[in-house]
Amino acid sequence: MSTTIPGEPWSTGVARAADGATTVAGVDVRALAAEHGTPAYVLDETDLRSRARGYRRAFETAFAEIGAGVDVYYAGKAFLSVAVARWVHEEGLRVDTATGGELAVALRAGVPGADIGLHGNNKSDTEIARALEAGVGRIIVDSLVEIERVADAAAARGGAPAPVMVRVTTGVHAGGHEYISTAHEDQKFGLSIASPDGDSPAMRGLLAVLARPELRLLGIHSHIGSQILDPSGFEVAARAVLTLRAQLAERTGVLVEEVDLGGGYGIAYLPGEVALDPDRIAKDVAASVQATAADLGTPLPRFSIEPGRAIVGPAGLTLYTVGTVKPVRTDDGSVRTYVSVDGGMSDNIRPALYGAAYHAEVVGRLASAQTVLARVVGKHCESGDIVVHEVQLPADVRAGDLLAVAATGAYGRSMASNYNHVPRPPVIAVSDGETRVLVRRETEDDLLALDLG
Numbered sequence: 001m002s003t004t005i006p007g008e009p010w011s012t013g014v015a016r017a018a019d020g021a022t023t024v025a026g027v028d029v030r031a032l033a034a035e036h037g038t039p040a041y042v043l044d045e046t047d048l049r050s051r052a053r054g055y056r057r058a059f060e061t062a063f064a065e066i067g068a069g070v071d072v073y074y075a076g077k078a079f080l081s082v083a084v085a086r087w088v089h090e091e092g093l094r095v096d097t098a099t100g101g102e103l104a105v106a107l108r109a110g111v112p113g114a115d116i117g118l119h120g121n122n123k124s125d126t127e128i129a130r131a132l133e134a135g136v137g138r139i140i141v142d143s144l145v146e147i148e149r150v151a152d153a154a155a156a157r158g159g160a161p162a163p164v165m166v167r168v169t170t171g172v173h174a175g176g177h178e179y180i181s182t183a184h185e186d187q188k189f190g191l192s193i194a195s196p197d198g199d200s201p202a203m204r205g206l207l208a209v210l211a212r213p214e215l216r217l218l219g220i221h222s223h224i225g226s227q228i229l230d231p232s233g234f235e236v237a238a239r240a241v242l243t244l245r246a247q248l249a250e251r252t253g254v255l256v257e258e259v260d261l262g263g264g265y266g267i268a269y270l271p272g273e274v275a276l277d278p279d280r281i282a283k284d285v286a287a288s289v290q291a292t293a294a295d296l297g298t299p300l301p302r303f304s305i306e307p308g309r310a311i312v313g314p315a316g317l318t319l320y321t322v323g324t325v326k327p328v329r330t331d332d333g334s335v336r337t338y339v340s341v342d343g344g345m346s347d348n349i350r351p352a353l354y355g356a357a358y359h360a361e362v363v364g365r366l367a368s369a370q371t372v373l374a375r376v377v378g379k380h381c382e383s384g385d386i387v388v389h390e391v392q393l394p395a396d397v398r399a400g401d402l403l404a405v406a407a408t409g410a411y412g413r414s415m416a417s418n419y420n421h422v423p424r425p426p427v428i429a430v431s432d433g434e435t436r437v438l439v440r441r442e443t444e445d446d447l448l449a450l451d452l453g
C-alpha cells in the first residue's frame with residue numbers, strides 16, 4: 001500500500017499538489033472543511049455520473065451485440081439522496097429501491113414510477129401499497145407468502161396487473177464477506193432453485209405468480225452478493241436463471257420477458273486493488289448468456305443489472321479531523337500509532353461489521369515522508385470502533401490534521417447510525433470548483449426532537 005493520490009481508490013477528481021494541498025473537483029479540502037466542518041462525506045458528482053454512464057454504456061453495447069436489451073438500475077441502498085437519484089436518472093439509469101423510504105426519495109426526485117423497482121424480503125403492506133400507487137415498473141417478490149400479499153393488494157386496488165419479478169437464489173456464493181453474499185442457501189433472501197424433492201421453491205414461486213391474474217410475471221431476479229471481484233459467479237448464476245426460465249416455459253408455455261442479474265460489482269478500496277471493469281464484465285456476461293440461451297434453445301430475454309457500490313463508492317471520500325494520537329505497544333512488542341478522528345463506526349460501520357479495509361491519507365499539508373504503522377479509530381465507546389485497521393501515515397500526524405478516507409461513497413452514509421448520540425455527517429457534493437450540500441449535517445436538536453421526554 002502506498003500513497004496514490006491521484007488515482008484509485010480516490011475519485012477521478014481528487015488531486016494533490018506538491019505542497020500537499022488536496023482538491024476534489026477543484027475544491028480545496030481545507031476550504032471544504034472550514035466551511036462545512038468535519039466529519040463530512042464528499043461526493044464527486046462528475047465521477048459518479050461518469051461511472052453511471054460507463055456502466056450503462058458498457059452493458060448496452062455488449063448486450064446490443066448479442067441482440068438483447070438491458071436496463072441498468074442504480075441500487076439506492078448504496079447511497080440515495082434526491083440529487084443522486086436525479087443524477088443517475090439523468091444518466092439513463094433506473095432506480096432500485098429496497099424500502100418505502102428509498103422509494104420515497106426516488107419519487108421525490110421525480111423519477112417516474114415506471115423507472116423504479118422495489119425490493120425487500122419483508123415488505124410491509126404500506127410499502128406494497130405505496131409501490132402499487134406509484135406504478136413502479138417492478139416489484140421483486142422474495143417469498144411465497146409475499147406473492148399472495150402483493151396479489152391481494154393489487155386485487156384490492158384493481159387496475160392493471162402488478163408487474164413482478166421473482167427473486168431466486170442460485171447457490172452461487174460470491175462477494176467479500178459472508179454477510180454480503182446473498183445467493184447461497186442458508187440466508188434470508190429469495191427462493192431457492194434447488195429441488196431435492198419436487199418443485200423448487202423458485203419454481204413454486206413462479207407458478208404462484210402465474211396463478212394470480214392480479215400479477216404479471218415480468219421475470220426472474222438473481223443477486224449473488226456484493227463487492228465481487230471474481231466475475232465467474234455472474235455467469236454461473238445467469239446460466240442457472242436462464243435454465244429455470246426455460247424449464248418454466250416448457251412446463252407452462254410462458255417464457256418470461258426479463259432476467260435481472262443483480263449488482264455486486266467490486267471496487268478498489270486500497271491502492272493497487274483492481275475494480276471490476278464494466279466493459280470487460282459486460283462482454284463476458286453477454287457472451288455467456290448468449291451461449292446458454294443457444295444451448296437451451298430459448299430466445300434471449302431483456303436483461304437488467306443493479307450496481308450500487310460501483311457507481312457511488314469510488315465517488316465518495318470521508319474527511320475527518322485528527323484529534324488524539326497515541327502510540328500503543330502491541331502484543332508482539334511493536335508499536336502501533338492510534339489516530340483518533342472525529343467520527344467513526346457511526347459514519348462507517350463497514351470495518352467493524354465486515355472487517356472491511358480502507359485507505360487513508362493526511363491531506364491539505366505537506367506531511368513528513370517518514371511513516372508509521374497507524375490504526376485510525378473513531379470517537380465511540382467501543383474498542384471495535386475502527387475506521388482503518390492498518391495504514392502507513394506520516395510520522396508527524398498530529399491533532400488538527402485533515403484525514404481523508406477513500407472510497408466511502410457506498411454503504412457509508414446509508415448505513416450510518418447515531419451511536420453515542422453522534423449526529424450524522426453531511427453529504428457535500430463537489431463539482432467544477434463548487435460545493436453543494438446534498439444532505440445537511442444532523443444536529444443535536446435533530447436528535448433531541450425525537451426524544452419526547
Ligand SMILES: Cc1ncc(COP(=O)(O)O)c(C=O)c1O
Pocket residue numbers: 075077078096119182223225226227262263264265306307308309310410
Ligand atoms: C438485490 C440487490 N441488488 C443490488 C445490490 C447492490 O449491490 P452492490 O452495491 O454491491 O452493487 C444489492 C446489495 O448487495 C442487492 O441486495
Ligand SMILES: N[C@@H](CCCC[NH3+])C(=O)O
Pocket residue numbers: 077179180182226227350410411
Ligand atoms: N451493505 C453491504 C453490501 C450490501 C448488501 C446488500 N445486499 C456493504 O457495505 O458492503
